[in-house]
Amino acid sequence: MRAVQPVRDKGGETEKITVNLGYVDLGRVDLLVQEGFYSNRTDFIRTAIRNQLGAHSDAVSQSIARHTLELGLRDYDRTDLEAVRSAGETLHIKVVGLARIASDVTPELALATIGSITVLGALQASAEIKAALAKRIH
Incomplete structure (x- = not known):
């Protein structure tokens, strides 16, 4: 059998999830997007998840x-x-x-x-x- 291959974050190789946020948190995310810190909400969420996974690696x-x-x-x-x-x-x-x-x-x-x-x-x-x-x- 083949060895396990590392999974890279590539288009088409992702799973969709749903996240519910309060209005204030969502507004803060939108503000960071508007100010250019992130390209969109998804970019912010992916970055936040990766940071947490790194913190708990x-x-x-x-x-x-x-x-x-x-x-x-x-x-x-x-x-x-x-x-x-x-x-x-x-x-x-x-x-x-x-x-x-x-x-x-x-x-x-x-x-x-x-x-x-x-x-x-x-x-x-x-x-x-x-x-x-x-x-x-x-």
């Missing part, structure tokens, strides 16, 4: 190690899962970032080889794979 690293999580982008395709099945093994996928199960993986193969999935971030897989593994996704 040691805690995140320790938690990843403690929970034996993989950090970054992790792909699983038919060849990977067939090798797992041939070895008589079961995967317990634990990823912080993005886990992708390729379109060439059948629900039957996924059920035979994936014992559990824990993804803190996003899981990309077909609707059929997600439905088949629903009880194994945490």
